[in-house]
Amino acid sequence: MFDAIVFGEREPGRWMAGSDHFSRTEDFGAPPETEADKEFVHLAIAYDEDGTIRGYRNGTSYGKPIRKGKMVTYKAGAARAVFGARALPNCSTRPTIRCKWSA
Numbered sequence: 001m002f003d004a005i006v007f008g009e010r011e012p013g014r015w016m017a018g019s020d021h022f023s024r025t026e027d028f029g030a031p032p033e034t035e036a037d038k039e040f041v042h043l044a045i046a047y048d049e050d051g052t053i054r055g056y057r058n059g060t061s062y063g064k065p066i067r068k069g070k071m072v073t074y075k076a077g078a079a080r081a082v083f084g085a086r087a088l089p090n091c092s093t094r095p096t097i098r099c100k101w102s103a
Contacts, residue, residue, distance in 0.1 A: 002020050
């Protein structure tokens with residue numbers, strides 16, 4: 001099970017909130033990315049308690065909010081934050097960043 005910020009998987013040049021088997025994924029309907037190859041771009045995905053998922057690009061709403069599927073709660077100490085890799089094999093040699101989550 002996972003949730004992720006994904007680039008170009010379903011729509012070329014566009015960001016999306018990715019999830020396992022697309023269970024919480026819909027396209028934001030936002031314009032294509034045109035600046036990330038020239039300058040840093042800040043992307044954030046926010047998950048509301050009612051299941052609404054919102055995208056933000058450089059502090060501004062990115063496309064339209066979406067709602068699909070049930071929200072997931074990740075247990076403290078049992079989740080990983082992974083940057084760069086699309087998926088991790090069981091025995092990966094790629095570096096990962098382990099995070100401690102606090103409520």
